[in-house]
Amino acid sequence: MPVLYNSMISGNCYKVRLLAAHLGVELELREVSVTDRSDRPELLGALNPSLRVPTLVLDDGRPLGESGAILWYLGEGTRFVPADRYARAQVLQWMFFEQYEHEPAIAVARFLIAYSGLEREQYEKRLPRLHADGERALAAMERHLEGRAFFVGDEMTLADIALYAYTHCAEEGGFDLAPFPAVRSWLARVAAEPGHIPIP
Amino acid sequence: MPVLYNSMISGNCYKVRLLAAHLGVELELREVSVTDRSDRPELLGALNPSLRVPTLVLDDGRPLGESGAILWYLGEGTRFVPADRYARAQVLQWMFFEQYEHEPAIAVARFLIAYSGLEREQYEKRLPRLHADGERALAAMERHLEGRAFFVGDEMTLADIALYAYTHCAEEGGFDLAPFPAVRSWLARVAAEPGHIPIP
Numbered sequence: 340m341p342v343l344y345n346s347m348i349s350g351n352c353y354k355v356r357l358l359a360a361h362l363g364v365e366l367e368l369r370e371v372s373v374t375d376r377s378d379r380p381e382l383l384g385a386l387n388p389s390l391r392v393p394t395l396v397l398d399d400g401r402p403l404g405e406s407g408a409i410l411w412y413l414g415e416g417t418r419f420v421p422a423d424r425y426a427r428a429q430v431l432q433w434m435f436f437e438q439y440e441h442e443p444a445i446a447v448a449r450f451l452i453a454y455s456g457l458e459r460e461q462y463e464k465r466l467p468r469l470h471a472d473g474e475r476a477l478a479a480m481e482r483h484l485e486g487r488a489f490f491v492g493d494e495m496t497l498a499d500i501a502l503y504a505y506t507h508c509a510e511e512g513g514f515d516l517a518p519f520p521a522v523r524s525w526l527a528r529v530a531a532e533p534g535h536i537p538i539p
Numbered sequence: 540m541p542v543l544y545n546s547m548i549s550g551n552c553y554k555v556r557l558l559a560a561h562l563g564v565e566l567e568l569r570e571v572s573v574t575d576r577s578d579r580p581e582l583l584g585a586l587n588p589s590l591r592v593p594t595l596v597l598d599d600g601r602p603l604g605e606s607g608a609i610l611w612y613l614g615e616g617t618r619f620v621p622a623d624r625y626a627r628a629q630v631l632q633w634m635f636f637e638q639y640e641h642e643p644a645i646a647v648a649r650f651l652i653a654y655s656g657l658e659r660e661q662y663e664k665r666l667p668r669l670h671a672d673g674e675r676a677l678a679a680m681e682r683h684l685e686g687r688a689f690f691v692g693d694e695m696t697l698a699d700i701a702l703y704a705y706t707h708c709a710e711e712g713g714f715d716l717a718p719f720p721a722v723r724s725w726l727a728r729v730a731a732e733p734g735h736i737p738i739p
Contacts, residue, residue: 388633388636388640388679388680388682388683389636389639389640389679397625401625403625403628403629403632404632404636405631405632405635405636405639406635407631407635408628408629408631408632408634408635409628411627411628411631412624412625412627412628415624415627424612424615425597425601425603425612427611427612427615428603428608428609428611428612429603429608431605431607431608431611432603432604432605432608433588434608435605435606435607435608435635435638436588436589436604436605438635438638438639439589439605439638439639439642439643440588440589442639443639443643479588479589480588482588483588
């Protein structure tokens, strides 16, 4: 059984668990702390150049880091990766958008406020910038989702899984989703898919 | 002919031009300013959710954003994307690593110092963090490249193209590559490939 170095509060890890649940792939979870990172070099040094979770280790011991790469590895050849070349590239476009424009704002604000254990005064100077960047990403998603059921084509793909993870818990990061009705409808649509599992 | 909304100083755009040169794909370049961004909504609003360059527009008008997605679109089915599923995922691992761990530090420091037009006092407080983050990414590359010719397998892939772009001009961002001999050998190897073109 593949091993997933995992954090139950990390949206990046949740993406992998959510896809695995949809695909019926069983994973052995090994929980890694996201606040005390002192054991990361020992734990992940030989497995992942960025020493981050998620890190997947296949049955034969081959490791893979980066949530987007793990999603692609598990998702290729399934209904979550389109057969059409342009549609596949669009899925990757939204996955790279998520890691560059969305996650560094929304996931970081959520972590600081809800999980870092820091006092508000230790991070509050960072929030205005994180909130402005995150709202710009949400507005781009809203424009794209108006009149669409999912990000690429008519079915759920890896793009939806990647973007769902931190969007659906953005309120923990101080974001208000009320101004984004198309995003809220899409979140409900993803959560209603058979096989869906929540983040704890 | 596909149109590339391009900046000649952007490493993200250079990745696309470099791959296109290797593949013999001709692109019509339309230069976009990376300092005055006021025309971005008009120019790219219907083409790219993040309003960034590179943005590729195919012959039939279909648009694609995110350098990683554009590389994948052009590279699939060529020698730059491996046939093996695990190797493909490794290529994506390094491409996501580049966009999350490497580019936000190394490209941003380079832009601030060499291209932003700002006075040093306007950004110098940001440099220590950018340099620490960038050096951590370079150290991870160095560890991986020791004893390897390229990032994945024995041939150049999209992973090398993605990481070459901002690594080879990291000195413009105040980074010293002397402590990273495996990285320097790899840079020379990429630049020696037949069909290579420089960033201007």
